[in-house]
Amino acid sequence: MLSKNPPLPDWDPKVLTQDEIRQFIDWGYVLIRGAFPADLAEEIVDIVWSRIEPDRCDRSTWTANRIGLNQFVEGAPFTRVYTEQLRGAVDDLLGAGRWTCPNRSGWWPLTFPGFAEKPWFPPELGWHVDGFHQHTLTAPDEGLLGLMIFSEIGEGDGGTAVSLGSHKLVTRILAEAGPLGLPSQEAGKLINQHRPENIIEATGSPGDVYLCHPFMRHSASMNTGNNVRIITNKCFPLDEPMNLWRDRPEDFSTVEYSIVAALRECGSPLWHPDEAVA
Numbered sequence: 001m002l003s004k005n006p007p008l009p010d011w012d013p014k015v016l017t018q019d020e021i022r023q024f025i026d027w028g029y030v031l032i033r034g035a036f037p038a039d040l041a042e043e044i045v046d047i048v049w050s051r052i053e054p055d056r057c058d059r060s061t062w063t064a065n066r067i068g069l070n071q072f073v074e075g076a077p078f079t080r081v082y083t084e085q086l087r088g089a090v091d092d093l094l095g096a097g098r099w100t101c102p103n104r105s106g107w108w109p110l111t112f113p114g115f116a117e118k119p120w121f122p123p124e125l126g127w128h129v130d131g132f133h134q135h136t137l138t139a140p141d142e143g144l145l146g147l148m149i150f151s152e153i154g155e156g157d158g159g160t161a162v163s164l165g166s167h168k169l170v171t172r173i174l175a176e177a178g179p180l181g182l183p184s185q186e187a188g189k190l191i192n193q194h195r196p197e198n199i200i201e202a203t204g205s206p207g208d209v210y211l212c213h214p215f216m217r218h219s220a221s222m223n224t225g226n227n228v229r230i231i232t233n234k235c236f237p238l239d240e241p242m243n244l245w246r247d248r249p250e251d252f253s254t255v256e257y258s259i260v261a262a263l264r265e266c267g268s269p270l271w272h273p274d275e276a277v278a
C-alpha cells in the first residue's frame, strides 16, 4: 500500500509516475517493464552462454543449481540496454548528472532447474545488502541495485528474493552506526538479526529491470521451474556521496529523500554533515 503523506517534493520525473516514486520511497523498488528490447536480451544471452561451461542445448551439462559468470559483458551490444527509458528512470531515482551511465554489465548469476522441486519457498539464508564498501547512509558505491532480466522468470523460477521495505531497517541500522558506518560484514550481521519480511520473487520477462534501493535486502532463490534463470546484477554507483542535508526538498534525489523519510519514520537522528565520512 502506498502512503499518502507527506506530499512528494515538486519533482518533474522523466519516466516514473508519482505512484512509482512513492512506491520506491515506501517499498524500495520500481519495476521498469520493457526497459530494453527482448531481442537485444536474446543477443546478449548468446554471449553469456558462450562464456560458460554448461551447454544451452544439452541438459546433461547442467550439473549445478547455480553458476556465477563473474566476467562483465562490456561495450556493444550490451551498452544498448541503457535505453533512454532506463537512463531516465535512473535519473528519476538518483538525480540527473549525479551518476554516469555504465558501459558494461554486472555479474551474471544463473540458476538452473532440476535441483529443487515445487513449491518454491523463500530462502532462509543468503540475505544481504550489496557492496563490499564501508556501508554508510551516504556512500556513493551502490546508488541503485539493478536486477536486469534476461530470461522469462515466472513464479518459482528462481527470481531473486527481495525483502520489500527492508531499506528502512537498513537505514536505521546505518544511522545508529554513525557517520563512519560499518564494514559490509558487520552491517550484514546486524541486518541478519532481523527476519526478512514482505518477500517477493523478482519475476519478469527479458528486458524488464528492477531498480532497487541501495539498502535493499535480497537473496538468491532456488529455481523450481524448467528453464535457466538469467539476470545480471548491475550496480549503478553515484559520482559523489549522497547529500542528506539539502535545503530545498526538490533538490533531493528520490533515493536521498527516501533515506531521510525512513529516518523520520523510525525516529533515528541524522548526524551533522561535518561528522560525515562517506
Ligand SMILES: O=C(O)CCC(=O)C(=O)O
Pocket (backbone or CB within 6 Å): 109, 110, 130, 158, 159, 160, 161, 218, 219, 220, 221, 233
Ligand atoms: O541470484 C540471484 O537471484 C541474486 C544474486 C545476488 O544476491 C547478488 O548478486 O547480490
